[in-house]
Amino acid sequence: MxxxxxxxxxxxxxxxxxxxxxxxxxxxxxxxxxxxxxxxxxxxxxxxxxxxxxxxxxxxxxxxxxxxxxxxxxxxxxxxxxxxxxxxxxxxxxxxxxxxxxxxxxxxxxxxxxxxxxxxxxxxxxxxxxxxxxxxxxxxxxFAESAIPIPVDPWKGRERLNILLIGADAAAGRPGVRTDSMTVASVDTRTGATILFSLPRNLENVPMPPGPAHDRFPYGFKGEPPYTPGMLNEVFQYAEDYPAMVPGAAKGRRGPALLKRTISDFTGLDVTHYVMVDMFGFAKIIDAMGGVRLTVKDPIVYGRQNEGLIQPGTRRLSGEEALWFGRARTYSDDYVRMGRQKCLMNAVTKQADPVTVLKSFERLTDAAKNAVSTDIPQELLPNLIELSEKVKSSKIRSFQFVPPLIDTGNPDYDLIKRKVGAVLARSAGASSATSGSSGNAHRHGADRPASLDAICG
Incomplete structure (x- = not known):
């Protein structure tokens, strides 16, 4: 030929x-x-x-x-x-x-x-x-490299993985950061069933873990009166400002280390890792996604100077609008805001599909590098990816330690630990027992966490 x-x-x-x-x-x-x-x-x-x-x-x-x-x-x-x-x-x-x-x-x-x-x-x-x-x-x-070898099966012998999710609000004119959103994601390593334990930022008299922090505050965290009220959302920055609270830890690691230990101590959860997202950087991530579609149940005041309202209804919010959806407290309170934050997290997780990610991948990576910090090691990521596939196939549920269950001014920390144990016991026994929970059940002391789908509508 x-x-x-x-x-x-x-x-x-x-x-x-x-x-x-x-x-x-x-x-x-x-x-x-x-x-x-x-x-x-x-x-x-x-x-x-x-x-x-x-x-x-x-x-x-x-x-x-x-x-x-x-x-x-x-x-x-x-x-x-x-x-x-x-x-x-x-x-x-x-x-x-x-x-x-x-x-x-x-x-x-x-x-x-x-x-x-x-x-x-x-x-x-x-x-x-x-x-x-x-x-x-x-x-x-x-993600940093691990200082110690990661086992082939890091979940062997560990029933649950507990990761502290932090929303950091570094407002203009205020030194340091305040961890105004704190949630422990407790994941069953066998099934992927996940419960989000939401902790109010304004918990007072927080018992400190053994060591220098407990020696400094033997009767609970007091902050720096009269300059600060001494609430849970101040622990992170206090550790950063006072290195002796976490001896040997580097700057930028002291805050997460003490906050993880503090929350582990009063909840009974073994919090091994944290992920912190700067709220303003989070807005850039949402803009890179092209916005996020949410159901707004009540009007939300928008902007620092109350420029307007985010009207009720199902709509696509820009990054800045989503930021105010998650942080606004005007005509509401911390506890309503906590619920909205969970809905925002849920919506972003569901809507970050592969097509959306690929379309704006470069903007997303730039935003994530500037907005996210964590102590999860690179070597653990493959195992977390596999676990996340299980999480996607199961319902994510939420339990909030808010009034009237918990008086944030005088919290019963023993009750918090007992409730955490009861919720985990129910989840381990039969996850279907939570399917009938209403969106407000957890606000009245029930041991049944509410489905995020039920809360967010």
Whole structure:
């Protein structure tokens, strides 16, 4: 078939070149180079089959790899290598099938067409490589490497994973940060069933854990009167300002360390990690997503100067509107705000689908790097990805320690610990027992956490 080349015109040669981009080796077979053509087709079939099988059958495993820096670099280099090989195949294919004596205009137009084809091949591969590079930067900037080896099965012997979720509000004109939103996400490591234990920011006389903090405040946290009222949301910044409270901890780690230990102590939960999101950075994350769709049940005053209202109804909120949805207290209180914050977290989690993430990936990674801090190690991320798949398939429920169950001015911390134990016992016994809870059941001392779907509508 070597003589086939002499019968090709410009259109046919370009068609064969395009076909070789879709199926390597096509042009080689056409001109009689059967061995090379068959080898290229075989390699191409293996690559396509492997990628397709991985996407269809190994999604959780791929997600686990996608949070490991070494594999992200591998993805990036692999995408660029695949693009380079495909371009080389295309160019060589055109050299084999181009007309023997094309006119000058035909030669020029063919070169332009092949160049455009190569650009179309390189563009998506380069984009995939850039996504991998951005992911690698985000993982390494937000998540530190572990100082100790992570077991292959980190959940072995651990029934629940408890992570402290913090919303930090660093308001203008106020030094430091206040952890105005504190929630312990308690996840069953076997089933993924999750309960959010919400803690009011204004809990007073918080018992401090053994050590320098307890020595300083033996009868509960008092802050720095008369400058501060001594509430739970001050513990983080107090530890940052007074290094002796957490000896040996670096700046930026003292606050999370003491807050985790404090909450672990009075709830009975073993809080091992934290994730803190700056509220204003959170607004940028939502803007990068294109907004978040929420059901607003009551009018919410909007802006520092009460510029307007977020009207009731189901609507898409911008980042700033969502920020005020989660932080406004005008004509409401801390406890209503806590409920709205859980609804906001739930909506963002559900609406951050792969298409939304890919459309604005670069903006999201930039916002996340500046807004999120955590002590979750990089090495634990693959296991957390696998656990998150279980969480998605189960209902997330919420329990709030608010009045009349808890008097925030004089809290019964023994009652808080007993309630946590009772809620976990119920969840372990039968998760279906919580399905009939109303949105306000937890506000009246029930041991049944409410479904977020029921609360948020």
């Amino acid at each position: 070597a003589g086939n080349r002499s019968r090709l015109n410009v259109r046919s040669s370009l068609a064969l070149t395009l076909g070789s981009a879709v199926l390597w080796g096509l042009a080689h077979l056409w001109v009689g180079r059967r061995a090379t053509g068959a080898a290229l087709m075989g390699v191409y079939a293996i690559i396509v089959t492997s990628i397709t099988a991985a996407l269809v059958t190994a999604r959780p495993e791929l997600l686990s790899l996608a949070v490991q820096p070494i594999w992200l670099w591998t993805f990036a280099l692999g995408a660029l290598l695949l693009a380079a090989v495909t371009v080389a195949v295309v160019i060589r294919s055109y050299q084999l099938v181009r007309p023997e004596s094309p006119t000058a205009p035909a030669r020029y137009l063919s070169a332009v067409a092949v160049g455009l084809l190569c650009a179309l091949i390189v563009a998506p591969m380069a984009y995939a490589a850039r996504l991998a590079y951005l992911s690698q930067r985000m993982v390494t900037s937000v």
